[in-house]
Amino acid sequence: MDAPTPFKVATLHDVAREAGVSLITASRALSNPGMVAERTIARVHAAVQATGYIPNLLAGSLKSKRSLMVASLVPAISVAQFLPTVQALTESLEAAGYQLILGQTGYDHSREDALLNAMISRRADGIVVTGLIHSTAARSRLRQLGIPVVETWDLSDHPVDMLVGFSHTAVGRAIASYFRERGWQRVGIASGDDHRGALRRAGFEQAIGVEVPTAVVSAPSSLELGRQALTELLIKQPALQAVYCSSDSLAQGVLAEAQARGLKVPQDLAVCGFGNADFAAHTYPSLTTVHVDGAAIGRTAARLIVDRCQGNPVAEPIVDVGFRIIERRSTSSTAS
C-alpha cells in the first residue's frame, strides 16, 4: 500500500512463456490436465507459482459461454424459512465449482424482473427462484434463452423449466384435518399476507368448510406480529380452541401471548405453526408444526441445474418434496 504497485497482474500468457509452452498448453494443464503430459503440467504449475498467476474467469467464461455462476432470487434472505435452501444451494454449487449470485426481490414483482435481467446479463448458467415466476415476459424470455431455471417452494403443472417444491394448499388441508380429528370446532388462523401463506390459508379454510376467524399480518411475520394476531383472534372468537399459524415465528408469538394471558397450551388453546424452525422443538411448550425439508430443496435444485448445465438428461424436472406434520406439546399433552 506504500508505493502504488505497478499492478501488473500475470496472465496465462506470462505463465506459458515462463513454462516454455504455448498458451493453450498452459490453459489445458490447468483446466484439462488429462490432455497434457505429467512433466508439462508440473512445469506449468511451477510457472503459476513463479508468476503468482490467478486465472481470469471473466475471460474464460466469455469464450466458453459457461460462467460457472448460478443466480438465486429470494424475497429477502432474512426470511428464516428459506435459509436452509440457500445454504444447501450454495454448498452444493460450490462443491460443483459454481458460485452463487444472490438477489433480493423484496416481494416485489418488478424487482424480480429487473433482477432476472441482471442475472441474464451476467450470463448465469442457471437461475433458482423462490416461488413461481409470475411475470409472463420473464417466463417467455427465460424459456426462449433456454437457461436452466428451477422454481422452488411451490408447486405448478407448468413451471418455466424445472421445479422443486410442495403443495401449500395440501399443507392447509392437512392441518385442518388434524384439527378436525381432535374435535376442535372453534379454530382460527394467524397468517402472513404472502402468496404461499395465502394458499395454505385457502386450503385450511376449504377443508374446515366454514368461515374461520382470521388475523392477517404483513410479511415478513415475526414473534411480535404473532402476539398481535392472537389478541385480534380472541376478540373475534373469545372461546378459541386452536390456532393455525402460517409460520413458526407467528406461532411463537401466539405462545408468548397465551402465556402472558394465562392461557394453558394446549389445554386452553392448541397451536400449530409452519416451517419447523430450529426453535420449534424447544419452545415451552414445544411447538407442533409442519416440516419441509428446505435443505433438500436447495440440494435438489443445485443437482438439477448442474445436470442440465452438464448436458445430463433430467429425468424428473418436477420434484415434490412433500411435508409432514410434527406433533409436539402445543397440540398434544402426550406428544414428545
Add this chain to the structure above:
Amino acid sequence: MDAPTPFKVATLHDVAREAGVSLITASRALSNPGMVAERTIARVHAAVQATGYIPNLLAGSLKSKRSLMVASLVPAISVAQFLPTVQALTESLEAAGYQLILGQTGYDHSREDALLNAMISRRADGIVVTGLIHSTAARSRLRQLGIPVVETWDLSDHPVDMLVGFSHTAVGRAIASYFRERGWQRVGIASGDDHRGALRRAGFEQAIGVEVPTAVVSAPSSLELGRQALTELLIKQPALQAVYCSSDSLAQGVLAEAQARGLKVPQDLAVCGFGNADFAAHTYPSLTTVHVDGAAIGRTAARLIVDRCQGNPVAEPIVDVGFRIIERRSTSSTAS
C-alpha cells in the same frame, strides 16, 4: 422447449446494425447516454426492443476491468447474527448497480482461502468478509492486488484494507460491569466456541476478575444448546445468579431450561444474551441483550467498497459501530 431454439442471442453488433449506427454509438447510447444525441438514443432503444438484446456483462467487464460484482464471505448464512448485514449489503450494492456473490466458509480457514481465490478469479470489484482474514497469504495477496476489502464484525488496528466492526472484548467487559453493578457474584458463561465469542468471553472473565464457570458449546449455537449449557452450569454452580450467553439463541435456551426447572427469571436467575435477535424483545420474560447494528455494518461496508471502486477517497477506513446493552425483564423486574 419443443424445437431446440436456434439460440441466436442478439449482440450489440445486431443492435447497431438494426439502428443504423456504429457499434460504439450503440454502446454509448446504452451506457453513456450523455454523449449521444437524443434521436440516436431513441433509435438504439427501438433496436434493442426489436432484437431482444440483453447486454453481456461478462464481455463488458473483461474490457472495462470492472465486474460490478462484490463478494461476501460468511461462515454460514444460516447464522441469524449476520443476516441483517448480508441483507443490507445486498440491498445497498444492488442500488449502486452491483451484484453480490455469496461464499460460505463454514468456519473453515482453508475454505476461506479457496473462496477468496475464487472471488479474485471472478474479478470481484470488492470483497466483504465476516470477521478478520487470518491467512497471511490471503492478506498479502489481497493487498498486493489492491482489491477493496472490508473486514466486518470485529476490530483490528491492522485491517487488510478497510474495516467496519466493534470490539468484542469491550462487549464482554460491559456485560461484566453490568452484572457487578447489580451485585451478582455467582455468575456463569454459556458461550459458543467461535473466535468472536471467545473474545467476548475473555473480556467478561477479565472484568469479573475471578474464575467463572463456563459452558462452551460448538458454533453455531442454538436454543437446544442453550438448554444443555444451563444444565451444565447448574452442575458446576448450583447457586448460579446470572448467566451471560454469547448469543440470543443460547439465552433463549437458558430461559426455556430455567422455566422447565421452575427457576424464576430474573429473581432466581438473571440472563443476558447477545445480538438482539428479533425475538429477544418478545420472549417471556423479555431478554436483556447486546444490540449491534448489523444492517449499519452492511450499509457502511457497501459504501466503503463503492467509494473505493469509484475512486472517491475514503476518509475513515476503520469504522467502529459500537454496541449497547438493552435492558429487559430477564435481568430487571422494572425494565420494559
Add this chain to the structure above:
DNA sequence: CTGTTAGCGCATTCAT
C-alpha cells in the same frame, strides 16, 4: 500430446 489460428462481445483508445 502439443501448437496455430481465430474469435467470444464489448469498451477504450484515437480519430473525424
Add this chain to the structure above:
DNA sequence: ATGAATGCGCTAACAG
C-alpha cells in the same frame, strides 16, 4: 456527436 481500429484474457476448433 459519431466512427474505426484494437485488444481485454482466455478457450474451441482444428491441425500437426
